[in-house]
Amino acid sequence: MTIWHKLERIDRRILFVLVALSVIWASIRPMGLPLSVSPYTQMVFDQVEKLPKDAIVIMSPSYSPGSEAELLPQTQGVAVHAMRKGAKMLWVSLTADAPMYARKVMGLLAAEFKYEYGKDYIILPYKANEEASVSALGHDIRAMYKEDVDGKVLDQLPLWSRVKTIKDVSLVLDFDTGTTMLTYIRLLGAPHGVPISGGGTGVQVPTRAPYIQGGQLQGMLGGLRGAAEYEKLINVPGRALAGMDAQSLTHAVVIIFIILGNLGGWMIGKSQKGGRR
Amino acid sequence: MFRKEIPLTITFVSGVILVFAWLLKVPVLKQASAELVRWNVVVSAFAAGLGGANLLRIHYKRVNTRKETWVYSLILLVALVCFVTLGISTGLNGKTYRYVWTNLLTPLSATTFSLNAFWISSAAYRAFRIKTGEAAALAVAAVLVMLGRVGIGEIIYAKMPAIADWIIAVPNTAGMRGVTIGGALGAVSVCFRVVLGLERSHFGGLGE
Amino acid sequence: MLEAGKLFAVLFLGAFVIAYWVSSAQYKKTNKVPFRPLAAVEAIDEAIGRATEMGKTVHFTCGRGTFDGQTFAGLDVLRYVARQTALRDTTLIVTNHRAQVHPVTEEIVRSAHLEVGKADTYKPDNVRFISEEQQAYVQGVYGIFEREGVVANIMIGWFFAEALQLAEVAHWVGAVQIAGTTDPAQVPFLAVACDYSLIGEEIYAAGTYLNPDHMKVGTLMAQDVCKYIVAIVSVVGSVLITFGNKSVLDLLKR
Numbered sequence: 001m002t003i004w005h006k007l008e009r010i011d012r013r014i015l016f017v018l019v020a021l022s023v024i025w026a027s028i029r030p031m032g033l034p035l036s037v038s039p040y041t042q043m044v045f046d047q048v049e050k051l052p053k054d055a056i057v058i059m060s061p062s063y064s065p066g067s068e069a070e071l072l073p074q075t076q077g078v079a080v081h082a083m084r085k086g087a088k089m090l091w092v093s094l095t096a097d098a099p100m101y102a103r104k105v106m107g108l109l110a111a112e113f114k115y116e117y118g119k120d121y122i123i124l125p126y127k128a129n130e131e132a133s134v135s136a137l138g139h140d141i142r143a144m145y146k147e148d149v150d151g152k153v154l155d156q157l158p159l160w161s162r163v164k165t166i167k168d169v170s171l172v173l174d175f176d177t178g179t180t181m182l183t184y185i186r187l188l189g190a191p192h193g194v195p196i197s198g199g200g201t202g203v204q205v206p207t208r209a210p211y212i213q214g215g216q217l218q219g220m221l222g223g224l225r226g227a228a229e230y231e232k233l234i235n236v237p238g239r240a241l242a243g244m245d246a247q248s249l250t251h252a253v254v255i256i257f258i259i260l261g262n263l264g265g266w267m268i269g270k271s272q273k274g275g276r277r
Numbered sequence: 278m279f280r281k282e283i284p285l286t287i288t289f290v291s292g293v294i295l296v297f298a299w300l301l302k303v304p305v306l307k308q309a310s311a312e313l314v315r316w317n318v319v320v321s322a323f324a325a326g327l328g329g330a331n332l333l334r335i336h337y338k339r340v341n342t343r344k345e346t347w348v349y350s351l352i353l354l355v356a357l358v359c360f361v362t363l364g365i366s367t368g369l370n371g372k373t374y375r376y377v378w379t380n381l382l383t384p385l386s387a388t389t390f391s392l393n394a395f396w397i398s399s400a401a402y403r404a405f406r407i408k409t410g411e412a413a414a415l416a417v418a419a420v421l422v423m424l425g426r427v428g429i430g431e432i433i434y435a436k437m438p439a440i441a442d443w444i445i446a447v448p449n450t451a452g453m454r455g456v457t458i459g460g461a462l463g464a465v466s467v468c469f470r471v472v473l474g475l476e477r478s479h480f481g482g483l484g485e
Numbered sequence: 486m487l488e489a490g491k492l493f494a495v496l497f498l499g500a501f502v503i504a505y506w507v508s509s510a511q512y513k514k515t516n517k518v519p520f521r522p523l524a525a526v527e528a529i530d531e532a533i534g535r536a537t538e539m540g541k542t543v544h545f546t547c548g549r550g551t552f553d554g555q556t557f558a559g560l561d562v563l564r565y566v567a568r569q570t571a572l573r574d575t576t577l578i579v580t581n582h583r584a585q586v587h588p589v590t591e592e593i594v595r596s597a598h599l600e601v602g603k604a605d606t607y608k609p610d611n612v613r614f615i616s617e618e619q620q621a622y623v624q625g626v627y628g629i630f631e632r633e634g635v636v637a638n639i640m641i642g643w644f645f646a647e648a649l650q651l652a653e654v655a656h657w658v659g660a661v662q663i664a665g666t667t668d669p670a671q672v673p674f675l676a677v678a679c680d681y682s683l684i685g686e687e688i689y690a691a692g693t694y695l696n697p698d699h700m701k702v703g704t705l706m707a708q709d710v711c712k713y714i715v716a717i718v719s720v721v722g723s724v725l726i727t728f729g730n731k732s733v734l735d736l737l738k739r
Contacts, residue, residue: 012399019398033428036438065383066390066620066646099369100378126369129321132314139311150370178645201646202426207669209450210457225426248427250394255420257402262416265406300491324551328584331614338610346632389620393646396653397674403656404677453669459686460667462711464554465501466689466704471557475700478560478593478692 004271007264015257022249031245040205040212041229043219047171047197048078053086055170056162060092060184060198061101062130062176067201071175072101073227073240074199078173079105081234083113088159089121090169092137094130094180099123099149118157123149130180134187138166166192174198175221181208185216199226285474292472332357418444492739497711504710509703518697520705525663525681526694529562532637532661533569541634542576546626546651547590548642548666549582549619554689555667556586559642560593561692561701566639567597571606578629579612582622582647587614623647630658640664640679641688644671652678665691 037045051057059079063071082089091102102123106115115121124145127133136144141163145154154160162168172188174181175198189196195218200208202223211217221230224247227240291313297303298310336350344350360377367374405416424430425441434440470476487495512518536543545566547559563579570577571594579594581587591612598607615625627650629635638655640648641664648664648671655662656678664675665683676682683691686708693701722733 010402012402015398015402016395019395023394031428034431035428036431038438038442064619065386068383069387069391097378100375127318128325129318132318132321135314136311136318203646203670206445206449207453207457209446210454213446213450244428248429250398251423251427252429254398254401255423257398258405258416258420261402262405262407265408300488300495301486302488303486324583324585325617328587328614328617331584331587332616335610335613346628349628386618386620389624390646393650396649396678400649400653400674400678456667456669456672456685458715459708459712460554460669462708462715463558463667463686463689465711466708467554467557469501469505470700470704471552476557478557478564 002268002271004264004267007260008268009264010257010260015253018253018257019250022253023246026246026249027242030242031248033245033248035225035228035232035241035244037229037233038222038226040209040219041221041226041233043212044078044197044199044221045081045219045230045233047195047218048081048085048087048173051082051085051087051170055085055087056090056159056168057082057087058090058092058169058172058174059102059105060094060172060174060176060180061098061105062094062174062178062180063101064095064097064177067177068101069239069243070201070223070227071177071199072104073224073238074221074230075101075175076105076108076238077227077230077234077236077240078175078199078221079109080236081230082173083109083115084234087170088162090159090163091121091123093124093126093149094133096126099126102149118152119159122154122157122159125149130183131187134180134183138188138192141166166194169194171218172196172198175200177201177204181217181220182211185211189216202226281477289472289474292468296472329357329361418448490738493737497714500714501707501711504707505703508706508710509699511706512697512699512702518694518702520690520694523683523687523690523694525665525683525687526691528661528663528681529566529639529691529695530569532639532663533566533573533575535661536570536637537573537575539636541636542578543570543637543639544626544629544633544635544655544660545577545579545639546582546642547586548640548644549622549647550643551583551585553643555641555643558665558688558692560586560589561696562639562641562688563590563593564597565692565695567594568601571598571601571603574603574606576633577611578633578635580622580626580629581612581614582619583617584614587612619645619647623650626651627654630654630660635660638662638664640666640675641683641691642666643668644675649674649678 059075061071061075079089091098091106093099093102106121106123109115110117110121125148127144133144148154148157166188172184172194174184174196177200181196181198181200184196188194196216197218197220199221202225205220205222208217208220212219221227224240224243228244231238231241294306294309294313298306333354336354339350340347340354363371363374363377401419405412405419407413407416421437422441422444424433425437430437430441467476533543543566545563547556547563550556567577577594579590581590591609594612595607598604615622630638635655635658638651638660640651640662644666645668648666652662652664652675662679663681663683664679665688666672666675667685667688672682672684676684689708690705693705718733725731725733
């Protein structure tokens with residue numbers, strides 16, 4: 001077996017080890033690589049930036065623990081920005097894990113921004129079936145929710161008295177790994193004119209691009225990079241910025257292997273043609 | 278008797294109400310549609326219980342008959358019962374429940390999800406072989422987008438992120454629109470068949 | 486009477502219904518399926534044949550949907566696969582990600598065995614609900630791939646990230662793979678990781694190829710007609726609006 005055959009068929013375990021090592025190396029030795037801000041991230045930033053004081057926003061963390069590494073930094077970054085603008089938050093739970101993430105984020109940030117539960121933010125309970133829940137949000141949000149996630153009567157919370165219909169919400173910020181963002185666009189954005197924005201995994205950015213270009217979605221944070229860009233914009237370096245070096249090295253390893261695989265294949269093809277001649 | 282007629286009738290009536298409520302300005306239809314949507318929430322919640330009951334049945338049978346890998350079924354049953362009991366007794370806000378969720382479920386999910394990094398690496402190495410023009414376009418676009426999304430790409434060429442953004446915003450979006458429209462039309466045709474009772478594959482043998 | 490912005494939808498649905506009637510009547514007359522062949526659909530028989538010869542297992546999954554269009558497309562293909570594996574006495578394992586879909590897949594596989602007169606070979610344990618939790622489902626299926634000698638993996642339906650995970654592990658164990666989905670985010674992963682893929686609405690055509698009848702052929706033809714309408718409206722509308730004419734846009738908003 002020649003070197004070219006070996007390159008064309010590298011044992012994938014070598015690739016796995018190098019990918020793992022690149023992540024570990026970048027975590028130990030951060031490189032501080034440059035990071036520009038993409039237009040879609042800037043759009044999300046601008047939406048939050050133009051919120052008037054005391055605006056009501058819906059925060060909707062629609063992800064599960066598997067995607068927490070990418071989406072929790074996004075949620076935190078946007079929450080920090082919204083709280084700097086004095087926005088009031090309704091945390092809507094379309095997945096079973098959502099209340100946990102709402103508590104996690106507010107647990108980290110509420111004290112810093114002196115946010116009081118019931119006055120500045122409310123965590124709403126989980127409702128199964130996102131289609132039905134979002135539709136009900138649009139039709140009659142007060143009929144949909146009577147109690148908060150802890151069973152407290154919502155009518156006793158000062159912030160809830162400001163929420164009469166969905167039109168009282170200035171912006172919906174959804175962080176999803178599935179279809180909740182599209183459901184919000186279809187059932188809140190289109191019929192009720194509520195601006196929709198937020199974030200998702202990196203692979204979702206291409207699928208959401210048509211909606212952004214059509215004006216139905218006001219930008220989107222894409223994966224860990226989107227979170228890192230947002231941390232840069234709000235000047236709060238966190239996990240996402242720290243993780244970008246690992247992502248860079250890993251991509252470099254994969255690209256090198258792709259080149260080596262093609263080089264091996266090309267050289268084998270060339271030598272076979274030469275042999276036939 | 279009526280094992281397929283009743284579900285077909287329910288499907289037809291519900292489907293017609295929902296479609297016409299969306300199309301027409303008829304208040305009674307809109308109310309009926311909203312009510313059906315609310316019932317759907319309840320039915321979906323029961324379906325989650327159905328899944329749990331199913332798991333209990335299957336794995337209990339495995340443990341009982343000592344099928345191979347019955348030990349894993351036993352672990353599953355114990356974990357299922359413990360977690361459900363914990364959730365019901367302490368509620369989703371309970372300290373122990375949240376501790377288990379944060380320190381067991383979250384790291385387990387994140388770990389297995391992170392295997393994707395290895396799988397995509399090996400899939401990319403395997404699949405991006407330039408043997409035809411289309412394969413070349415695929416590989417080149419993939420490499421440019423990969424470089425454009427990370428800092429190393431910006432060091433190689435400052436405009437790399439802009440190139441990646443253009444690939445995503447223009448040719449990729451065009452393709453995505455086509456796939457999305459096609460998929461949506463397919464969903465329309467399936468819904469048309471299901472609502473009118475023409476599609477019966479979900480009945481299995483009863484549908485014949 | 487009509488809601489604002491829904492006139493085009495009504496006209497579109499009307500066109501769909503007319504196209505369906507005409508096409509299904511045409512199929513009843515000629516009995517010919519007027520579509521180009523799909524390599525992935527033809528590979529399904531080869532994959533089942535491979536499993537039969539090797540005495541190993543076929544794995545099937547409809548993904549994470551609960552009776553959306555893609556799940557129905559998957560169930561349609563499952564009917565065919567279940568029938569073929571029952572006929573050839575090949576082991577078929579169906580894994581379900583959703584509890585609601587589980588009884589339906591059970592019924593489909595059971596009925597397939599009954600249809601071919603092999604009720605005694607039906608094993609209810611081979612239709613398995615794994616978990617609603619994504620990663621738990623993936624790990625469960627990994628175990629099946631490793632332990633149960635899967636040499637053919639068929640995945641038709643709605644998938645998220647589990648698509649790539651399942652495809653790579655199936656490749657690792659040497660299984661031939663046929664997969665399809667309409668989710669634009671997962672189509673590239675399946676196209677890259679699987680031997681044969683059905684892109685987008687080809688999954689709806691797959692069921693029609695395998696279990697043709699006038700109703701499916703009719704709706705598939707109607708889909709094609711509607712695609713032409715969408716394409717014409719898009720092109721004409723884009724050209725007109727470039728020159729400042731908003732008539733198509735106004736029609737869509739009416």
